[in-house]
Amino acid sequence: MTQRRRCGIVSGGSRGLGRAVVERLLADGHAVATFSRNSSDFTDRLRRELPEDVFLWEALDAADSDAVGSFVRRVCRAFGGVDVLVNNAGVLLEGLLTTTPLREVERMMRINLVSAIALAQACAKAMMRSGAGNIVNVSSVVSIRGVSGVAAYSASKAALDGLTRSLARELGRKGIRVNSVQPGYLDTELTASMTEQKLEQVVRRTPLGRLGTPADVAGLISFLLSDEARFITGQTITVDGGLTC
Numbered sequence: 414m415t416q417r418r419r420c421g422i423v424s425g426g427s428r429g430l431g432r433a434v435v436e437r438l439l440a441d442g443h444a445v446a447t448f449s450r451n452s453s454d455f456t457d458r459l460r461r462e463l464p465e466d467v468f469l470w471e472a473l474d475a476a477d478s479d480a481v482g483s484f485v486r487r488v489c490r491a492f493g494g495v496d497v498l499v500n501n502a503g504v505l506l507e508g509l510l511t512t513t514p515l516r517e518v519e520r521m522m523r524i525n526l527v528s529a530i531a532l533a534q535a536c537a538k539a540m541m542r543s544g545a546g547n548i549v550n551v552s553s554v555v556s557i558r559g560v561s562g563v564a565a566y567s568a569s570k571a572a573l574d575g576l577t578r579s580l581a582r583e584l585g586r587k588g589i590r591v592n593s594v595q596p597g598y599l600d601t602e603l604t605a606s607m608t609e610q611k612l613e614q615v616v617r618r619t620p621l622g623r624l625g626t627p628a629d630v631a632g633l634i635s636f637l638l639s640d641e642a643r644f645i646t647g648q649t650i651t652v653d654g655g656l657t658c
């Protein structure tokens with residue numbers, strides 16, 4: 414009997430860090446299912462070049478947690494199960510909290526936190542059926558360091574780290590590991606709104622002297638998903654060139 418290819422779900426895989434994680438999982442031999450609101454040159458190319466049982470992309474708004482749950486069920490039917498979840502999709506909400514409309518905070522929380530919980534819930538059910546699985550949540554260094562102007566975003570990321578620790582306890586005996594990665598500042602669209610001056614300040618304060626790249630973080634995620642990391646669960650691992658040391 415031929416073994417089915419391991420399947421990874423990556424939220425927000427159209428660009429930035431999600432794109433690097435999709436590339437890395439494919440290179441590591443996984444089939445990959447991903448979603449974002451809009452397709453990109455990257456997802457269009459993969460859909461042209463790879464068979465449907467190796468790469469799947471759907472247009473989906475992570476703010477809709479019911480849609481996220483049905484996405485996982487469709488992926489399980491198409492790929493025969495799910496082995497890996499990388500909760501990557503996220504939006505940055507910038508501005509002083511006192512002037513930020515609560516409806517914007519609520520939408521960000523649905524994308525950054527509730528959808529990650531919905532994905533973890535749906536994937537954990539599938540992983541429990543096969544007796545193994547691996548979840549990585551993409552947090553941020555702002556979950557452990559105060560930064561003015563991103564209070565609600567920081568709260569969403571600190572909540573993800575809490576999810577990681579408690580879920581690791583719930584799922585460990587089922588053979589499922591759960592970890593968080595905390596990137597520093599990456600050179601992606603998410604940070605495009607930051608001023609040159611602010612980015613230079615970050616680089617000055619970073620011992621390794623540069624911003625992070627998506628590949629820096631995708632490498633850590635690939636390690637956490639690998640058998641090399643088989644005794645690591647419930648941890649939050651910082652990948653920031655030393656910014657927070």
Ligand code: NAP
Nearest residue numbers: 425427429430449450451474475503553598599601602603
């Ligand atoms: P990015 O370049 O803006 O990419 C975000 C990805 O998420 C895109 O694929 C985007 O596609 C998708 N996405 C956003 N909102 C969505 C929604 N409502 N529904 C479905 N998909 C959605 O951001 P990034 O820098 O790669 O960030 C990835 C993760 O790393 C995020 O969780 C972020 O918080 C975290 N992080 C980033 C940094 C940084 O400095 N960049 C630092 C620490 C942590 P669409 O827009 O088409 O939906």
